Amino acid sequence: MIRVLLADDEALIRAGIGTIxxxxxxxxxxxxxxTGRQAVDLARRHRPDVALVDIQMPDTDGLTAVPEILRASPRTAVAILTTFGQDAYITRALDGGASAFLLKTAEPQELMAGVRAVADGGAFLSPKVARRVITQLRDRPASPAHAARERVAALSRREKDVLALVGAGRSNAEIARELHLAEDTVKAHVSAILARLDLRNRVQAAVLAHEAGISGRG
Structure with a gap:
């Protein structure tokens, strides 16, 4: 059972999403x-698998609440839920440690798919958001491939295999099956990779895998 914390300042929105x-x-x-403050407190109390957090809330906004929720409940995956798709919001949410960015206008199936993806240790971007992220990456200065390869070189062979599959968008369960590992072992590898490479989340890890030219290799 995936346990979800839902944070939104509009009761009708909470009711609708909760029903879905x-x-x-x-x-x-x-x-x-x-409110954002309530979300942090409830995350500490309930330790949910996933926290769905709106951006605009009183007290503490969703973007500020993301890192606070992760500190209060490190095993919780945070997904930003919003009607907005501005680039600045996307960047701040992902840099703050969010694993997903879901639009409130998304189809119910997409919302449930996002919750399941992050609960399984993956990352999820609504298609419209994904296109914005790809555009941002494409418009960045020259690819830092050499620097990315140097960073990845510090990893063990198995960690590189795991990083490559994270870059291909695989969940922990999928990586475990592909590499014939226990899922807990994959989670430990992912945590070690993020710590060793000073990355905040799987999205940043996937970007690095692409820059280093290892994405998809397993």
């Missing part, structure tokens, strides 16, 4: 928050 998620027998909304 509750239609999936594998997802349970365990707590609801109307």
């Amino acid at each position: 998620l509750s239609a999936d027998p594998g997802i349970e909304v365990v707590a609801e928050a109307g």
